[in-house]
């Protein structure tokens with residue numbers, strides 16, 4: 236009995252240090268949903284990303300609805316893990332009564348930016364597809380862009396900037412605005428840092444869970460390692476290897 | 489044995505040790521920068537404007553993280569070996585060791601040691617320890633006294649954790665940033681950073697202005713090494729305290745290795761675990777190394793801050809807006825939300841059982857303005873007779889901030905400086921004189937204000953302090969005052 240209560244207490248302290256845990260749970264749920272969608276869609280043999288690629292009028296239709304929902308899930312699954320420390324920062328730097336609200340506002344604005352990016356990316360990809368290039372060429376081009384992006388100064392700058400925090404006022408509309416502003420700003424840096432990688436996801440679709448998982452791990456590792464051990468170049472190398480692989484083995488995606 | 493430089497010059501500024509140091513500096517300065525044992529190469533290991541030649545580890549100094557103390561100990565250790573070899577090559581004392589400058593003592597110890605103010609050596613040759621203006625702040629170069637608030641290590645000595653944040657730590661924050669942001673330890677902030685800024689004066693590009701104030705020039709000033717010997721000494725003293733002080737036991741800290749050059753010019757590597765015991769592992773002691781018990785008696789039980797906080801600090805008050813310091817007097821008002829008032833009025837706070845921290849966070853500036861900001865709590869700006877020591881919370885400097893803005897810098901710094909102060913004692917003492925009932929809190933909270941005063945400075949003296957925020961329980965009615973001082 237005492238053992239159990241002390242275990243509960245320890246658990247409580249651990250969770251108190253990690254107020255972002257509900258957001259982490261949502262990330263896990265997003266992954267579960269994506270896996271479920273993948274399982275059902277592969278049974279039906281249909282793939283949302285390939286629907287209506289031909290007619291320009293169908294572009295927006297293809298982007299809308301289902302594609303956008305799966306994009307939002309993908310954004311939560313892939314892009315929120317990297318920002319969990321920021322969610323914790325928001326939680327611990329808000330007064331107790333406002334913690335949940337502050338973290339929710341932060342996370343919602345962060346994901347909203349990624350969804351907006353998704354609309355643009357999906358429209359762009361659908362437009363490119365309608366011009367009818369080889370699908371392999373499209374994947375290859377995105378891979379090369381993503382790999383080169385890893386080596387740029389903008390990329391490094393954004394990764395460093397992601398650790399920057401902003402003032403969070405304590406109460407009232409200012410506090411809410413502070414959380415939203417921080418979320419938008421962090422997502423903006425993240426778009427600069429990881430945008431090309433997500434463009435790749437817009438091309439190959441949410442169906443490729445292995446690629447999704449690999450990219451998520453790479454992005455989180457790149458952010459978490461110290462600046463001494465920059466991982467941007469190795470991640471870029473992996474992308475370049477993927478590009479070569481795409482050329483050698485057609486139709487792999 | 490590393491000796492107190494002011495103890496050496498009790499009778500004559502030119503003790504054999506100090507003079508040997510001066511002559512060895514001249515020897516090292518005569519060597520080309522390509523020589524790893526040269527003065528400029530050694531300084532470049534810390535930081536430099538120049539690009540590193542192949543194979544050289546330059547711009548490696550660790551600031552704003554828990555590696556600050558260990559890296560500088562290793563750096564100083566190999567530098568001392570190089571100087572000792574140079575001293576012996578010119579027939580100096582065989583037991584040469586770098587002296588330290590303990591500025592936290594009454595006059596004259598709180599002034600720049602005399603040998604650093606003499607243009608010439610006893611034989612009339614140029615003294616390399618002397619730097620012509622503007623390499624040092626004029627007042628200090630001319631023998632001005634450093635104020636106790638700048639030289640005191642008492643805030644650092646009062647910390648019980650090596651790692652901080654959360655809460656103040658002696659040695660600094662953990663990097664890579666699992667806690668989201670790294671942070672300078674209490675000793676690094678004061679006196680380390682403060683002395684750098686006060687001795688350095690006004691920074692200028694390419695080491696044309698004050699040297700000590702810019703990490704890329706600091707180690708070119710011979711006083712740098714005496715300053716760091718003192719910081720290193722204070723680390724040992726803190727460990728000797730019986731207040732729970734201890735080095736990190738994380739392997740990330742113990743196994744982190746850094747590369748330097750020894751007296752032969754060869755690359756050498758040390759890890760944290762290899763330097764934690766300076767006497768046993770590096771074979772040097774300080775002339776004042778105290779018996780551990782002496783310190784223990786005076787410090788034990790004075791500070792109730794728990795070593796491992798069970799729960800994270802809780803935010804109780806914060807500023808509404810960003811604060812720009814551009815040279816004008818500023819008031820910084822802290823808002824205490826109604827929901828945290830009861831926490832502030834709790835007994836734990838009154839008795840000091842819960843620690844009160846004050847963070848000054850997200851400080852941004854393009855470059856170090858070369859001034860020290862002093863933070864006071866609850867001190868009216870229009871009260872010239874205020875007992876400043878009573879309200880003194882701590883000092884804020886922007887030492888090294890230039891390099892935090894550079895994503896290509898080798899520094900593992902996190903943009904946005906942060907300072908964490910333990911204000912438990914200050915708040916407790918201020919409250920004793922002004923006890924208040926819970927009902928009155930509410931009213932006072934809304935009217936209490938904070939003051940910040942600054943003096944006009946250079947155009948780069950723009951500091952954006954995001955939040956002067958108090959985490960953990962806190963009493964209301966403590967206005968915060970930030971004063972840019974004119975030391």
Ligand SMILES: [Cu+2]
Nearest residue numbers: 680684706716
């Ligand atoms: Cu230093």
